[in-house]
Amino acid sequence: MPKTRGGEPSVADAIENARLAARRQKASQFDAYAVLKRSRRVFVERSRVSGADSTHATGLHVRVCVGGKVGGAFCNGFDPTSVSKCVAQAIKIASLMEPDPRWGGFPSCDRGYPSVSGIHDRSVASLGIDVMRAMAEEMVDSAMSVSKEVSVPYGAVESIERTLGIGNSSGVNSMMAETELQAIASCVAGTGLAISPECEERGRSRGTGLRMDLIGERAGWLADKSLNFVDAKTEEAEVVFSPSAVGDSEFGLLSLVLNKALSGQNVLQRVSFLADRVGEQVCSDQVTLRDNPLLSGRCGSRPFDDEGIPSRKTRLVDEGVLKGFVWDSNYGSMSGKGSTGNAVRDLVSGSVNAAPLCLQLAPGKGSLNTLIESVDHGYLVWAGQGAHTSNTETGGFSFVASPGLMIEGGEVVGGVRGVMISGNINDLMMNVERVGADVVDFGGSLMPSVLFRDVKITTG
Amino acid sequence: MSGLLDHLLKAVHSRATSGLDYVELRADDVLQTSIELRESAIESITRKFERGHSARVLVSGRWGFATSDGMRDPKATIVEASKAAKALSGGIDSDTGLCDVKPVRKDVRHKVRAPLNEIELEDKVSYLTSICQGVVKADPRMTTTKASYMDITGDRALVTSDGAAVRTAVSHGYLMTVSSGKAPGLPVSVRDEIGTVTSGWEYFTDKNPKELVVDRLVGKAKQQMAGVSCKRGTFPCVVSPRVAGMLAHEALGHLSEADYFSSGAFDGLQGKMVAPESVTMIDSPWIEGGFGNIEVDDEGVLPKPVTLIDKGLLREQMTNREWAKRLGIRPTGNARAENYRVPPLVRMRNTYFEPGDLSLEELLEGKKSGYYCVDIRGGQAEANSSFQVGIQECYEIVKGELGQPVRSLAISGMATKSLSLIDGLGKDTEFESSYCGKMYQSMPTSDGGPHISLEKGAIVFGGSA
Numbered sequence: 001m002p003k004t005r006g007g008e009p010s011v012a013d014a015i016e017n018a019r020l021a022a023r024r025q026k027a028s029q030f031d032a033y034a035v036l037k038r039s040r041r042v043f044v045e046r047s048r049v050s051g052a053d054s055t056h057a058t059g060l061h062v063r064v065c066v067g068g069k070v071g072g073a074f075c076n077g078f079d080p081t082s083v084s085k086c087v088a089q090a091i092k093i094a095s096l097m098e099p100d101p102r103w104g105g106f107p108s109c110d111r112g113y114p115s116v117s118g119i120h121d122r123s124v125a126s127l128g129i130d131v132m133r134a135m136a137e138e139m140v141d142s143a144m145s146v147s148k149e150v151s152v153p154y155g156a157v158e159s160i161e162r163t164l165g166i167g168n169s170s171g172v173n174s175m176m177a178e179t180e181l182q183a184i185a186s187c188v189a190g191t192g193l194a195i196s197p198e199c200e201e202r203g204r205s206r207g208t209g210l211r212m213d214l215i216g217e218r219a220g221w222l223a224d225k226s227l228n229f230v231d232a233k234t235e236e237a238e239v240v241f242s243p244s245a246v247g248d249s250e251f252g253l254l255s256l257v258l259n260k261a262l263s264g265q266n267v268l269q270r271v272s273f274l275a276d277r278v279g280e281q282v283c284s285d286q287v288t289l290r291d292n293p294l295l296s297g298r299c300g301s302r303p304f305d306d307e308g309i310p311s312r313k314t315r316l317v318d319e320g321v322l323k324g325f326v327w328d329s330n331y332g333s334m335s336g337k338g339s340t341g342n343a344v345r346d347l348v349s350g351s352v353n354a355a356p357l358c359l360q361l362a363p364g365k366g367s368l369n370t371l372i373e374s375v376d377h378g379y380l381v382w383a384g385q386g387a388h389t390s391n392t393e394t395g396g397f398s399f400v401a402s403p404g405l406m407i408e409g410g411e412v413v414g415g416v417r418g419v420m421i422s423g424n425i426n427d428l429m430m431n432v433e434r435v436g437a438d439v440v441d442f443g444g445s446l447m448p449s450v451l452f453r454d455v456k457i458t459t460g
Numbered sequence: 461m462s463g464l465l466d467h468l469l470k471a472v473h474s475r476a477t478s479g480l481d482y483v484e485l486r487a488d489d490v491l492q493t494s495i496e497l498r499e500s501a502i503e504s505i506t507r508k509f510e511r512g513h514s515a516r517v518l519v520s521g522r523w524g525f526a527t528s529d530g531m532r533d534p535k536a537t538i539v540e541a542s543k544a545a546k547a548l549s550g551g552i553d554s555d556t557g558l559c560d561v562k563p564v565r566k567d568v569r570h571k572v573r574a575p576l577n578e579i580e581l582e583d584k585v586s587y588l589t590s591i592c593q594g595v596v597k598a599d600p601r602m603t604t605t606k607a608s609y610m611d612i613t614g615d616r617a618l619v620t621s622d623g624a625a626v627r628t629a630v631s632h633g634y635l636m637t638v639s640s641g642k643a644p645g646l647p648v649s650v651r652d653e654i655g656t657v658t659s660g661w662e663y664f665t666d667k668n669p670k671e672l673v674v675d676r677l678v679g680k681a682k683q684q685m686a687g688v689s690c691k692r693g694t695f696p697c698v699v700s701p702r703v704a705g706m707l708a709h710e711a712l713g714h715l716s717e718a719d720y721f722s723s724g725a726f727d728g729l730q731g732k733m734v735a736p737e738s739v740t741m742i743d744s745p746w747i748e749g750g751f752g753n754i755e756v757d758d759e760g761v762l763p764k765p766v767t768l769i770d771k772g773l774l775r776e777q778m779t780n781r782e783w784a785k786r787l788g789i790r791p792t793g794n795a796r797a798e799n800y801r802v803p804p805l806v807r808m809r810n811t812y813f814e815p816g817d818l819s820l821e822e823l824l825e826g827k828k829s830g831y832y833c834v835d836i837r838g839g840q841a842e843a844n845s846s847f848q849v850g851i852q853e854c855y856e857i858v859k860g861e862l863g864q865p866v867r868s869l870a871i872s873g874m875a876t877k878s879l880s881l882i883d884g885l886g887k888d889t890e891f892e893s894s895y896c897g898k899m900y901q902s903m904p905t906s907d908g909g910p911h912i913s914l915e916k917g918a919i920v921f922g923g924s925a
Contacts, residue, residue: 008532042548045719050556051523052544057801058529061506074492074508076529086509093505096581129547153723153843154899188843192728193876197844234693269498270603271640349494349608350506385840386848386870393640394647398870398922400848418846420872420922422692458692458922460873 011036012175014060014078015167021080021087022169027064027094030087031106031168033306033345034060034078037160038125042132044155044185047144049136052129061350064090065106068099072350106307107329107339108170113310118297121207124179125161132157135212139185142216147224149189153198157212158182172308180299180443181205185216189223196226196415197402200383202248204443206297222382226403226415232459238378238433239421239455240371240407243440245381246361247447253387253397255445257425258289258359260392262316264327264342265354268335273395273426274322282322283429288362289317291326291342292446299443300358307343311357314340320430328354359445364435368449371436373410379457380405380412381421390425398422420458428452464489465617465627468513471534472619480517480542482558483621484759485534486800487513490614490630491577497588498606499596505581513537514800519545521554525803559785561761563623568755572631572660577613579661584609587670588635594674595639595681602641602681609635616800624760632657632904633664634893639677643685648868650680650852651837655751655893657904667749680835680853683865690854690869696830696916698823698857701890703833705907706849708741709811709896710841711875713907716743716768716776717794717806718783724843725876726774734774735879740814741769743778745793751893752809752905754796759804763793768811769879780806798901805899813909816885823884823913830857831921833871836892845875873919881918886911 009017014034022030041053060083063072071094075086136157143152160182165175182204189196199222203210247255266272274282283289293301293311304310307329315323327335328343331354344355372380384399391397401419405412436449468485477483489511496503512529515537524545528537588607595605611633618626634655641648652673656663699707715724726734745763746753757763759781767775779787780795783806795804824832832855839849849871856863891908 040544046722048554049548050554051525052548053524053803054526054540054544055801056526056528057512072504072506074506074510076510076512079530082509082511082530089507089509093507093581096505096585097502129544133548151723153720188723193725195723195725195727195844197846198723198842348610349496349504350508351496351504385842385846386838386850386872388840389838389848389850389870391649391868393649396868398848398850400846400872402842402844402846417844418872418874418920420848420870420920422870422922456692456922458920460694460877460917460920 009078011163011165014083015165017078017080017083018060018062018087019167021084022064025087025091027066027087027091029065029106029169031063032060034165036163039158039160040127040129040132041156041158042129042136044136044140044152047140047152049133059347060086061345061347062086062090064094066091066094068103069094069097070100070103071097074350102334104333106168106170107172107309109172109308109310111310113303114294116294116301116303119178119206119301121179123208124159124181127159132159139183139212139216142213143185143187143220146217146220147189149227150187150220150223152185152187154186156184166308168308174304174308176303179206181208181210183210183212183215185219187219187223189227196223199223199226199403204299204441206299222403225405225412228414229417230406230414232406232416232419232457234458236454237457238375239452240375240378240380241450241452242368242380242382243438243447243449244383246450247440247442247445248383249442249444251383251387252442252447253384253390253399255359255442255447256387257390257392257397259355262325262356263354264325264335264337265331266392267325268331271393273393278322278324280322281320283317283320284432285320286364286432286435287317287320287429290315290360291356291358292360293357298358298446299441300445302357305341305343305357306345307352309339309341309343311341326354326356328352361435361447363437363439363448365437367438368436371434371449371451372407372412374451375407375410378407379416379419380407395425397425418460421455422458423456464615465619465625468534468617468619469625471538472621474535476535476538477621480519482518483538484516485513485619486758486797487617488800490612492610492612495584495588495609497585497592498604499592500589502585512800515541516803517541517545518558520549521556522548527801555786556782557785558781559791561781561791564756564760564762565625566756568626568628570631570658574661575613576611576631576633576660587664590670591637591673594670595677598674598678599641599681601643601685602639605637605639607635607637618758618760620760626756626760631660635664637673637677639681641681646685648681648684650677650684652676653894655904657751658753683853684867687865687867690866690921692922694917694920696827696914697919698827698832698911698913700834700911701888701908702835702892703849704813704909704912705892706836706839707875707878708813708909709808709905709907710839711845711847712741712879713743713808713811714841715843715845716778718777718779718787719806720843721777725845729774732774733772734876735769735772736882737772738816738885739769739772739879739882740767742767742814743808743811745809747810747891747906750810750891750906754809757793757795758797759795761791761793761795763809766792778806778808780804796903798903802901805901807898807903808896808905810891810906812891812907813885813912815887815889815910817887818884820886820911823886823911824857825860826884826913827857827860831866832857832862841875847875848872870922871919872922878914878918881915882912883915884913
């Protein structure tokens with residue numbers, strides 16, 4: 001495990017301090033989640049490296065149960081005094097809660113953790129700022145080599161090492177360390193009213209194997225291609241979504257909507273459009289979805305969830321037929337389905353929810369280019385604005401393709417502006433024509449490009 | 461001033477800062493309370509103690525930034541930040557520097573009647589429960605209501621090597637309520653957002669009593685349930701102050717942030733007409749009840765109002781000290797950081813269109829057909845001025861009068877084009893509170909303006925959302 005700075009309490013110490021404080025303060029049950037994150041980042045502004053960050057962040061979330069009432073609190077100190085104050089606050093909050101008759105205690109773990117390889121790489125943890133600067137410069141140079149019109153207003157290369165520990169009074173005692181190297185290049189081409197949209201390309205990896213040149217080149221290519229504006233029209237057309245438009249955690253439509261709709265918690269609370277539809281054909285038969293956090297070296301892979309329950313592979317959709325949902329221990333117990341090892345802790349509100357850890361759309365055949373080549377007239381959506389406003393309950397969505405490009409005769413012919421894509425995710429998923437094989441790792445999902453038919457396009 | 465500030469002042473005057481061109485230390489010692497409640501059931505209550513600090517240094521034109529949770533000696537954090545900056549210094553030319561400002565020493569405290577940290581959790585829960593239960597009581601077709609409440613109280617401190625020393629007593633409260641319901645065959649979902657950075661609990665109980673929040677939610681839901689679908693395409697429209705504010709902020713304000721300006725759609729248009737003469741747009745550090753109000757920015761600069769568009773002319777950019785120096789313009793005090801963990805960025809505060817002189821009826825009169833967009837549910841924009849906004853309350857305009865309500869929808873457009881197609885401004889002004897995201901930092905802001913009338917071609921209307 002990564003060491004803390006000299007003399008400072010570790011993640012394991014934080015959990016032990018919580019255990020002792022809970023016992024001293026007579027909380028019959030406790031649960032503690034501690035994380036130490038260290039990161040270094042080199043950032044780019046106006047096409048050159050302009051600064052570097054070094055972050056050391058700690059956080060502890062404690063939950064206690066007193067007389068069947070559960071309360072929680074956070075602190076960012078691991079020392080006994082800070083932790084004791086945090087436990088006292090959790091006990092105070094517990095006193096305000098109603099006893100939950102269904103409460104079965106914090107989850108226990110009666111089986112061992114699966115072996116998930118390749119999630120920590122020492123070479124990422126020890127990357128120096130000078131090396132990351134060289135990486136960032138390579139990314140920028142590659143982007144700008146695409147065309148003299150291209151610039152890089154923003155970019156970054158970041159190395160992250162995270163140590164996570166979970167312990168509770170039901171015997172859970174889990175510890176893991178993970179690393180991630182992330183890179184982002186955000187390019188534009190042109191100036192003023194003729195400027196392209198921001199064209200971002202991101203990469204993430206557990207190890208140091210990210211191709212900075214390819215990230216820069218792809219972002220530069222997109223910006224350059226988007227600059228040649230062509231007119232779109234209001235119509236229904238075939239649309240290719242890039243892996244980013246499908247799976248990016250911030251703007252990927254399918255990841256944003258499906259992560260919520262496949263949560264057992266949202267199903268129980270009747271705010272998922274997939275509730276009551278197990279066994280139904282909810283997508284085209286091209287779509288098979290799994291939650292699979294056990295894959296080697298993937299950024300969403302991990303041996304246990306945020307309650308310390310072993311991770312596992314979960315069938316969600318088989319050739320378009322809905323098979324089930326993901327569950328944490330609490331909602332899994334309420335539903336009678338049990339936990340699927342999918343607890344995710346909200347580190348702002350302290351709530352523990354169910355969500356996919358690594359949602360995987362099974363790859364089909366062919367690259368993004370193959371999908372583009374199969375379209376006579378249509379659009380390529382690289383990313384979208386507004387996918388986060390999609391309605392998980394109704395399935396309604398509407399977003400602007402940005403960057404969006406037009407495809408004619410199997411080739412990208414130029415950028416389109418202000419093209420709105422809207423509809424209902426139910427219809428969109430039934431209209432999946434083809435899934436690509438070009439899977440990209442977005443951390444919480446593994447997604448390839450997808451070709452949809454009959455997509456509603458609206459323009460000004 | 462407080463112990464937190466003294467702690468930073470000692471460090472900024474220590475040897476750790478020698479050889480550095482600029483040092484900025486920020487620290488938080490705050491308590492955050494979050495409550496999530498659905499109907500009468502508390503989903504979670506959490507309290508979060510956060511104590512930590514950061515150092516931002518400038519060395520030979522390179523920035524270094526380091527953070528440390530807890531209050532470990534800030535001198536060590538300065539050393540860490542300077543190491544990061546120095547690792548970048550070889551072989552790169554840099555034009556990065558800071559404009560001179562008069563150092564501010566200030567203790568910022570707002571007149572708070574009922575401090576948020578002194579209100580019992582039971583009282584907060586009771587207020588939220590009344591809202592959640594009130595919605596279902598008011599309209600049984602509403603099936604579920606979730607209230608997400610958050611407040612932050614405590615101290616923030618800032619010191620800089622050029623003499624700024626600012627302590628701020630934080631009083632930040634926010635509530636988002638989302639209600640869902642079902643008319644036959646038609647699920648609907650509406651939300652309400654309120655927030656303050658200058659008041660206490662009285663902001664919720666007095667300015668936003670539970671009955672008022674319930675009325676707003678139920679009113680929006682009812683019109684959606686009775687609504688017709690929106691046509692796809694572009695139509696003449698009138699937008700409410702809330703929607704106008706979203707356009708001012710998301711689609712136009714970001715383009716006038718100095719760090720975005722040169723890579724955005726306004727580049728090259730400074731001093732040129734970008735809107736009809738009737739249009740003036742301001743970013744102000746202080747408005748009555750503004751969610752974006754600040755008295756000092758996060759670089760220790762006294763903030764000033766900025767006229768972004770002056771009678772149609774693209775006038776001024778919002779700056780921090782770095783961009784003011786680079787562009788040779790005044791520092792406007794727009795540097796803001798979400799907390800000590802992140803460096804300040806150029807951010808808006810309260811951004812709005814100045815009102816005109818027309819009534820809503822007069823604005824509608826000019827439209828034979830079209831839409832009247834009243835309330836929003838989130839939006840996004842980017843540097844080429846493309847925007848997308850979810851609309852949760854909308855009506856048809858038929859022969860200059862309001863027609864049937866319209867179901868939830870989304871609008872989009874290119875803001876630079878929309879701006880040029882404004883054909884009337886109302887005489888009213890309202891503001892909304894929301895959080896603005898930029899570079900993974902979330903900041904409270906207010907946006908607003910009057911009712912605004914736009915010609916066909918300004919806004920694209922599309923399907924349901």
